[in-house]
Amino acid sequence: MVSIREVAERAGVSVGTVSKHLNTPHRVAPDTAERIRRAIEDLGYVRNEAARQLRAGQSNTLAFVALELRNPFFGEVAHAVERRAAESGLFLVLASSDGDPVRESQYIDMFVQQRVRGLILASGTTRDADLELLAARDIPTVLVDAYGASDLFSSVSVDDVVGTRRAVTHLIEQGCRSIAFVGGPDTVRQIAERIEGARQAVEAHPGVRLEVLPTEERTVAAGHHAGDVIVARRARERPDGIVAANDSVAVGLVQSFGDRPGLRIPSDIALVGYDDMEFAATTLVPLTTVRRPRDMFGRTAVDLVRDQAEAEGRLPVRSIVIQPELVVRASSLRRRG
Amino acid sequence: MVSIREVAERAGVSVGTVSKHLNTPHRVAPDTAERIRRAIEDLGYVRNEAARQLRAGQSNTLAFVALELRNPFFGEVAHAVERRAAESGLFLVLASSDGDPVRESQYIDMFVQQRVRGLILASGTTRDADLELLAARDIPTVLVDAYGASDLFSSVSVDDVVGTRRAVTHLIEQGCRSIAFVGGPDTVRQIAERIEGARQAVEAHPGVRLEVLPTEERTVAAGHHAGDVIVARRARERPDGIVAANDSVAVGLVQSFGDRPGLRIPSDIALVGYDDMEFAATTLVPLTTVRRPRDMFGRTAVDLVRDQAEAEGRLPVRSIVIQPELVVRASSLRRRG
DNA sequence: CCGCGTCGATGAAACGTATCATCGGGCGCA
DNA sequence: TGCGCCCGATGATACGTTTCATCGACGCGG
Numbered sequence: 001m002v003s004i005r006e007v008a009e010r011a012g013v014s015v016g017t018v019s020k021h022l023n024t025p026h027r028v029a030p031d032t033a034e035r036i037r038r039a040i041e042d043l044g045y046v047r048n049e050a051a052r053q054l055r056a057g058q059s060n061t062l063a064f065v066a067l068e069l070r071n072p073f074f075g076e077v078a079h080a081v082e083r084r085a086a087e088s089g090l091f092l093v094l095a096s097s098d099g100d101p102v103r104e105s106q107y108i109d110m111f112v113q114q115r116v117r118g119l120i121l122a123s124g125t126t127r128d129a130d131l132e133l134l135a136a137r138d139i140p141t142v143l144v145d146a147y148g149a150s151d152l153f154s155s156v157s158v159d160d161v162v163g164t165r166r167a168v169t170h171l172i173e174q175g176c177r178s179i180a181f182v183g184g185p186d187t188v189r190q191i192a193e194r195i196e197g198a199r200q201a202v203e204a205h206p207g208v209r210l211e212v213l214p215t216e217e218r219t220v221a222a223g224h225h226a227g228d229v230i231v232a233r234r235a236r237e238r239p240d241g242i243v244a245a246n247d248s249v250a251v252g253l254v255q256s257f258g259d260r261p262g263l264r265i266p267s268d269i270a271l272v273g274y275d276d277m278e279f280a281a282t283t284l285v286p287l288t289t290v291r292r293p294r295d296m297f298g299r300t301a302v303d304l305v306r307d308q309a310e311a312e313g314r315l316p317v318r319s320i321v322i323q324p325e326l327v328v329r330a331s332s333l334r335r336r337g
Numbered sequence: 338m339v340s341i342r343e344v345a346e347r348a349g350v351s352v353g354t355v356s357k358h359l360n361t362p363h364r365v366a367p368d369t370a371e372r373i374r375r376a377i378e379d380l381g382y383v384r385n386e387a388a389r390q391l392r393a394g395q396s397n398t399l400a401f402v403a404l405e406l407r408n409p410f411f412g413e414v415a416h417a418v419e420r421r422a423a424e425s426g427l428f429l430v431l432a433s434s435d436g437d438p439v440r441e442s443q444y445i446d447m448f449v450q451q452r453v454r455g456l457i458l459a460s461g462t463t464r465d466a467d468l469e470l471l472a473a474r475d476i477p478t479v480l481v482d483a484y485g486a487s488d489l490f491s492s493v494s495v496d497d498v499v500g501t502r503r504a505v506t507h508l509i510e511q512g513c514r515s516i517a518f519v520g521g522p523d524t525v526r527q528i529a530e531r532i533e534g535a536r537q538a539v540e541a542h543p544g545v546r547l548e549v550l551p552t553e554e555r556t557v558a559a560g561h562h563a564g565d566v567i568v569a570r571r572a573r574e575r576p577d578g579i580v581a582a583n584d585s586v587a588v589g590l591v592q593s594f595g596d597r598p599g600l601r602i603p604s605d606i607a608l609v610g611y612d613d614m615e616f617a618a619t620t621l622v623p624l625t626t627v628r629r630p631r632d633m634f635g636r637t638a639v640d641l642v643r644d645q646a647e648a649e650g651r652l653p654v655r656s657i658v659i660q661p662e663l664v665v666r667a668s669s670l671r672r673r674g
Numbered sequence: 675c676c677g678c679g680t681c682g683a684t685g686a687a688a689c690g691t692a693t694c695a696t697c698g699g700g701c702g703c704a
Numbered sequence: 705t706g707c708g709c710c711c712g713a714t715g716a717t718a719c720g721t722t723t724c725a726t727c728g729a730c731g732c733g734g
Contacts, residue, residue, distance in 0.1 A: 001394070001452075003720055014684050019722055029682060044473065049450040050390040051720035054689050057338070059387065069419065075412035082406065082433055091447060094431040096419055110428060113386040115338075136381065220615040251619050278557040279588050284619045340690055351714050356692055366712060388690035391719050 002043045011039035022047065053115065061091040062305065063111040064120045065104060067188065069096040070219065071248060073275045073294060074122065077144070080298025081120060088306055090117065097123040099188050099217070105130055112139065118305035120144060122297075124189040140308035142301045145292075146189055147321055154308070156300045156320040160190055163290040163324035164197030167243050167272040170288070170326060172205050174270050174334045176241025182226045182253065183245020184214030191218075191245055194274065198243055211239065218245050223252020235262050240269055241332075247273040247280050247289055250331075254284050271331040281329065288332035291325045339380045348376035359384065390452065398428040399642065400448040401457045402441060404525065406433040407556065408585060410612045410631060411459065414481070417635025418457060425643055427454060434460040436525050436554070442467055449476065455642035457481060459634075461526040477645035479638045482629075483526055484658055491645070493637045493657040497527055500627040500661035501534030504580050504609040507625070507663060509542050511607050511671045513578025519563045519590065520582020521551030528555075528582055531611065535580055548576065555582050560589020572599050577606055578669075584610040584617050584626055587668075591621050607669040618666065625669035628662045 004022075008015045013032060021028045021036045028036070039045075053059045062085045066074040074096075082092045093116065097104035104123050108130050111119060119134065122144035134141045135152045143149055147157035168179055179202060186192040195212055202210040213229065215222040223244060230238055230253075244250035250273035257263040265271050265285045273280060276291035300320060308315050341359075345352045350369060358365045358373045365373070376382075390396045399422045403411040415431060422429045430453065434441035441460050445467050448456060456471065459481035471478045472489045480486055484494035505516055516539060523529040532549055539547040550566065552559040560581060567575055567590075581587035587610035594600040602608050602622045610617060613628035637657060645652050 001720095005720080015721085016685065016723080017683055020683085023722075027682080032682080046474075047450050048391070048452065048720050049447075050387045050396065050452060051689090052722075053387040054385070054391050054691085054719090055721045055723085057689075069412050069416045070409075072407075072409045072412060075406050075409060078431070079406045079433060082431075091451075092431065094415070094419075094429065096416060109383075110386075113384050114428075115385065115387060137383075248615065251616050255619050278585065279616050279620065282588050282592050282621045283616065284621060284623070286621070338690095342690080352691085353693080353715065354713055357713085360692075364712080369712080385690050388719090389692075391689090391721085392691050392693085394719075 001048075002045050003048070004045070007036065007039045007043055007045050010043060011035040058115050058117055059091075060089065061093055061114060061116045062118050062120065062302070063093045063095070063107075063114075063116045065095050065097055065107055065123050065126075067096070067123045067125070067190070068098055068218065069094065071246065071275075072277050073246065073292070076294040077122060077298045080295045081302055082298075084299045084302035088302065090306075097125055099123075099125055099185065101125045101127050101187070108134070112137065118142070118309045120301045120305055121146070122301075124191070125187060126150075138314070140305050142305040142308075144297055144301050147193070147319065149189055151317060154304045154315075154318040154320075156297055156304065156322075158292045158322045158324045160193035160324070161197040161200065163274065163292075163326075164194040164243055165201045166197075166324070166326045167274075167288075167290055168198045168201035168210075168241075169204075170328065171241035171243070171270055171272060171332060172201065172208055174241070174266075174332055176239075176270055177208050178239045179208060179210045179241045179243065180213055180230070180239035181210065181243050181245070182213045182215065182223065183218055183249050184212070185216065186212075186214070194243070194245060215245070215249065218249055220248045220252040220255070223249035224256045225252070227253040227256025231256060231260070231263060238262075238269065241271075242269055243272045243274070245274060247275045247277040247287060249273070250280075250287055250289070251283060254331075265331050266334050270334055272326075273331075276327050280327075283331075285331045286329035288329045289327050291327050293322060296322070338385075339382050340385070341382070344373065344376045344380055344382050347380060348372040395452050395454055396428075397426065398430055398451060398453045399455050399457065399639070400430045400432070400444075400451075400453045402432050402434055402444055402460050402463075404433070404460045404462070404527075405435055405555065406431065408583065409614050410583065410629070413631040414459060414635045417632045418639055419635075421636045421639035425639065427643075434462055436460075436462055436522065438462045438464050438524070445471070449474065455479070455646045457638045457642055458483070459638075461528070462524060463487075475651070477642050479642040479645075481634055481638050484530070484656065486526055488654060491641045491652075491655040491657075493634055493641065493659075495629045495659045495661045497530035497661070498534040498537065500611065500629075500663075501531040501580055502538045503534075503661070503663045504611075504625075504627055505535045505538035505547075505578075506541075507665065508578035508580070508607055508609060508669060509538065509545055511578070511603075511669055513576075513607055514545050515576045516545060516547045516578045516580065517550055517567070517576035518547065518580050518582070519550045519552065519560065520555055520586050521549070522553065523549075523551070531580070531582060552582070552586065555586055557585045557589040557592070560586035561593045562589070564590040564593025568593060568597070568600060575599075575606065578608075579606055580609045580611070582611060584612045584614040584624060586610070587624055587626070588620060602668050603671050607671055609663075609669050613664050617664075620668075622668045623666035625666045626664050628664050630659060633659070 143155035273289035610626035
């Protein structure tokens with residue numbers, strides 16, 4: 001690998017001059033600049049980012065830890081984050097915790113070693129110890145969808161408790177009396193909050209009961225498996241209203257139910273998803289779902305973390321909370337509400 | 338930030354010993370190790386990855402450039418890549434080119450500056466100049482879904498020409514005579530090949546015609562817009578069979594057509610998607626589609642690039658081509674084939 | 675003609691780590 | 705007891721940048 005020194009030699013100037021040309025081109029004489037430029041081209045010189053960063057003491061990298069990259073929701077948030085980061089001249093490093101706090105800890109460790117400029121945590125499984133560590137090291141961090149998880153850092157979230165509360169209240173209004181929440185594990189913060197929201201709605205309506213059908217993952221396949229459990233039950237033991245942890249799980253349920261009698265959606269079982277993915281409007285039965293604004297999540301998160309990174313001292317913690325919107329479609333409409 | 342030197346001082350040993358303890362713990366005496374361990378803990382020392390990398394000459398990072406992170410297909414490939422990379426102790430840096438070769442060039446530049454261990458390009462827009470650059474620098478690179486794009490690097494691909502050829506042949510067997518391919522731009526290699534496959538199938542069947550309805554992106558929204566164009570036409574000018582560039586676009590078409598007379602799927606228009614996303618089986622009309630194995634893509638790509646990175650000399654170029662599978666569902670079934 | 679300011683270039687120092695040649699001490703074996 | 709060997713620790717060096725104090729030359733104003 002060719003270094004700045006060889007460039008300097010070939011251009012007949014000092015190393016410092018080459019560096020100056022690289023960083024403040026206007027401060028070097030035109031003909032010198034031209035010689036350097038040519039030397040760089042001839043030698044195929046490429047800056048060594050590690051050396052730069054070592055000297056600078058920090059990187060120009062932002063890190064994003066998603067709960068699960070497979071879920072289109074996080075793909076879209078990541079996309080928004082990446083665009084916004086690029087606008088600020090920052091790299092983006094992505095990682096996926098898959099709901100495993102240990103794995104996430106390892107990633108955070110790695111990122112701290114990398115001296116990343118900032119960290120966006122959208123996993124919902126972040127340990128308090130990790131957060132304290134990040135705070136102690138003054139590493140700019142923003143939490144996504146972790147409303148109230150920590151008062152150490154700023155966050156941008158949807159109020160998931162309200163989300164499922166509205167969803168379940170809607171189901172009850174549609175005549176459902178036996179509600180099931182499908183999804184897990186509740187060690188994931190978002191999941192825990194959604195369960196809590198469902199609980200609150202049910203408690204406000206006597207005569208309605210709630211059960212939780214946990215899953216390990218939140219994929220189509222996981223939803224399918226959970227659906228099979230319901231299918232195997234006797235009819236009277238099945239729920240008549242279901243809230244899924246997200247749209248993927250909801251799709252899995254639909255796949256499992258097929259169009260078997262006693263399992264029709266929405267007549268036998270009313271169904272609500274979560275996220276409002278792009279395809280939610282066009283599933284077999286168009287999906288009622290709770291919308292979360294992913295672009296806004298991504299952009300705001302980057303802005304918050306960038307502001308903190310550029311600030312001198314410690315900025316006040318800002319918690320941005322968005323009220324989720326219930327989008328009603330066919331999968332939950334049984335009678336005129 | 339606390340460095341290895343301060344740890345050494347506090348533990349009463351030399352810098353070299355601390356480094357040895359970090360890298361080959363068994364080669365340091367137990368009580369010394371314990372003193373160092375404690376010093377590290379007290380001081381909250383964290384390794385500086387930039388310095389390590391500068392010393393080592395290379396990073397432990399793999400880079401992955403996707404065509405579009407928003408597309409669930411790439412989310413799943415990225416997920417597979419990330420898992421496999423983690424197994425090999427490698428970081429993963431993600432980027433999304435969004436079909437823009439300039440943007441992709443910039444990213445490749447960045448990654449070369451970062452001295453990444455290897456590069457996985459799944460964008461379909463990579464410029465030859467960039468590939469030559471990477472080859473000249475001997476940077477381990479693997480192309481995903483770029484069959485025949487370059488003989489400089491190994492690749493793992495699905496034969497997209499065969500994919501759409503089968504899809505269109507299937508449509509013709511279903512009685513379609515006016516085929517449309519919806520998706521673009523054809524500067525994206527995968528798209529160009531899919532159009533070529535459609536062309537080949539049509540040419541083999543006299544009396545069948547093909548048109549291409551280009552889109553800028555390959556999202557649900559883009560498909561919706563393209564659909565609106567078809568809706569606006571007079572009935573006899575509409576295609577009776579459509580191949581979409583991917584499942585997202587297909588869903589957009591379905592959304593646009595709604596259930597208007599003359600635009601029913603599959604009776605008026607038979608539809609085939611591409612990718613076989615998880616939700617493809619559960620769209621409003623279950624989607625006939627061309628399956629691409631995403632896990633296999635991700636794992637194989639990492640293996641190929643790792644092998645090259647670990648090898649002494651230059652490994653022979655390996656082009657792994659997978660024959661795509663047509664998954665027939667309701668969206669294309671008009672009569673008994 | 676002298677002094678001063680400016681512009682452009684220089685070269686050394688520092689960032690934090692891994693490596694490697696070197697060294698000292700203790701132990702086993704003859 | 706003496707020799708050699710191995711274990712464990714040392715300290716200097718190098719990786720490729722950026723920065724900063726310094727220096728020389730040149731032009732301009734007094």
